[in-house]
Amino acid sequence: MIDNLAKLAITNGGSITPLIIPGELTDGTGLCNVSLFEEKNGDIIANIRHVHYTLYHSEFDQKFNCKWGCLSYLNPEDDIHLITGNYLCKLNPDTLEVDSYQKIDTSKNDITPIWDFHGLEDVRVFRWDEKLYVCGVRRDVKDNGEGRMELCEIEWGKNICIEQTRDRIEVDPHTYLEKNWMPIFDMPYHFVKWANPLEIVKVNPEDKSTQNVKKGTLNIISSETVISKDDKMELPLGLRGSSPVIPFGDKGERMCITHETDFFHHPGMKKDAHYYHRFLIWDKDWNVINLSKPFKFMGAMIEFCCGLLFKDDNLIISYGYQDNAAYVLKLPIKTLLDLEWENFPNSNKPEPVKPNTWHDPLIYNKGENLRFNFKGLENIEKNYSQCYQDLFVLSCLNGKRNGTYLEIGAGSPFYGNNTALLSELNWRGISLDILEVAEQSWKEKRPNNKFIRQDAINADYIKLCQSNGLPRYIDYLQLDIDPAYNTLAALKNIPLDVLEFGVITYEHDFYIDKDNTNRKESRKILQDAGYKLVAANISPDTNSPYEDWYINPKYIKENILVNTDKEVLFAKDYMING
Amino acid sequence: MDNLKKYLNAYVNDPLDPYINAKLGEEYELIGQGAAAHSYFLRAAELLHDKDPEMTYCCILKTWKQLHKTTRRLEWEKGQLQTAVAYLPQRPEAYLHLSLHHSNKEEWKESYMYACLGLLYTDKEPLPYDVNYPGDYMLIFQKAFSSWYIGQREESKELWIQLSKMDNIQTEHMNVIKHNIKTLN
DSSP: OOOOOHHHHHHHTTTTEEEOOOOOTTHHHHHHHHEEETTTTTTTEEEEEEESSSEEETTTOOOOOBTBBBBEOOOOOOOOEEEEEEEEEETTTTTTTEEEEEEEOOOOTTOOOOOEESSSSEEEEEEETTEEEEEEOOOSTTTOOBBBEEEEEEETTTTTTEEOOOOEEEOSOOOOOOOOOOEEETTEEEEEEEEEEEEEEEEEEEEEEEEEETEEEEEEEEEEEEEOOOOOOOSSSBOOOOOOEEOOOSSSSSEEEEEEEEEETTTTEEEEEEEEEEEEEETTTTTTEEEEEOOOOOSSEEEEEEHHHHOOOOOEEEEEETTTTEEEEEEEEEGGSSSOOOOOOOOOOOSSSOOOSSSSOOOOTTTTTTTOOOOGGOOOOOOOBBSSSSHHHHHTTTSSOOEEEEESSSSSSTTBOOSSSHHHTTTTEEEEEOOOOHHHHHHHHHHHHHEEEETTTTOHHHHHHTTTTOEEEEEEEEEEEEEHHHHHHHHHTTTTTTTTTEEEEEEEOGOOOOOOHHHHHHHHHHHTTTTTTEEEEEEESSSSSOOEEOTTTTTOSOOOOOOOOOOOOEHHHHHOOO | OHHHHHHHHHHOOTTTOOHHHHHHHHHHTTTHHHHHHHHHHHHHHHHHTTOOOOHHHHHHHHHHHHHHOOOOOOHHHHHHHHHHHHHHOOSSSSHHHHHHHHEEEEOHHHHHHHHHHHHOOOSSSSSSSOOOOOTTTTHHHHHHHHHHTTTOOOHHHHHHHHHTTTTTOOOOHHHHHHHHHHHHH
């Protein structure tokens, strides 16, 4: 067992960051069980749980039990309720420290609590259908402590952080306690309720009812089981919910972190526990393909994870330590290869899946046999695109100099960029991206090229082109935003009846788009507008079809090889003449 | 924050080093994060109990100090001070805080007793970290204060006078001493 994942992360180039809310606001009591969500613009938001107690937990030889034993909640002695409050925070994208914080105001929906635990516990924060939600367990509305998951919409702005709605998720059949459901980030209103064997529930926000309780009225929404498996893995302890479930990997896999609790009693003393966590990875059909051995984050007996993101080749994991401290761990993805993984009968992949949502660019080496020779190819020392898109554009336009481009989803100014080479050949154009980090990087590295920080979905492209001196015909259009449904939304926003393009590269990310919406719709739009699909399902490897390439037959007369019949078209096979 | 991060990384490198646990606890205390500080000081105490008694004792008092600042946990505070006394009865600091604890509750007999016990163990080397112990004079101060309320008024007066002649007394305490000498006479 790995008893110090943080050390392994740091050894592999990761980092650990403490999360702090000023002690004047908390009396210095515990901050713990942080959840994370990444906004579309790249902002990382966190929910930090504030417990109004300090956890006394004597470890090791336990020589110094307090008067109530080795494990005790040190509440105010004049109010022994275990009270939870929640702070929504923005984290600094570089340091992951708390940049700003606001306590969630729940007063609009609060009723007088009547059980020992007050407030919404172990919240996960996320957006579904553009709405910001927190979801956790509440046990304070019934005098027997019956607990239910509650889905609460939050209005969050500069001076406002209010719980606007609170819906209690009812279950059928009745149970005493529901907790630690894991929201599936890319499947709105779905949760993994149990991980072993898998049970996924869907909540129905429209199926509303009310329930009267002693101190008020609850808003209820229903839930139903939509996936239930019976392939239980034989493990010493039950897998309980911990982090959210996030998309992960090339083929629609999903990942989460589970927890398990090893309870025991000291002779004559109180209950105590060790908490362990595991990485769990499912394939696109929710079959378990990898399960790590249990690990601890920092070697403490009580640790609890509520947050997991995948960002820039790192897993960003947040957790509480002894209920008294909160941390964010940046774990380079390669670290997963250093973990121990279970071998169980259904596993056909004993090695952990290496996520591959980004591949290093396939670089053209001078002298290689490019399939499409063009004027000036011999002068090109290096290209920058991920899959030769820049060379494809030049091939279509016979090495054109002084061309024009519209680059939607600019990303990095050079690494994997499709217009960097064109710019070196005196092309001009506009590059759009919503990320601040991209803007800074472009200012530094391509200061002479026009970069506009803007949401491509709402941009007025006619005005943009006019004000930046671009004609109605533009040689190259790049469409590449993450996630892919935003690329489709941006495409729909471009007036294709007014603006025309010579070459288009369109990223649909079919390899992770289960229902094929993005590829199907984009093809219809572009082909209806007169563009000819010449390279379909371009892939940076042999199994990640992610882009389609088009030409406009009205303007492109070059003899471009058409290859549209493969489910995966390895870019190197298409561009390099083997 | 820089020091906190420094010691956090050191902790991650070796979570079983008690002195790093204590340093991390101290950094958390400095930024008002008492709960986190409490966890690391308690770990340090547990890891050191059979190796470094003075540091262990100091770390137990540090766990007390965090909750003392938070307030509203008086029963636990008393118990934790008793833990410190039980572990190392030959140090004065926990006696002082027990004396203060009882005088705050106007339990004068107990306050007096702990002040007297503490005075048996003065002139010790200072502890590695601050545990709200201004000096041995504070035990005399507590004895003077509590003795007044248990009918030992002459003893109390003598002690206030003794205190008024001592050096290195914090201004706030000296002001009380002078005030008491003036009013009690």
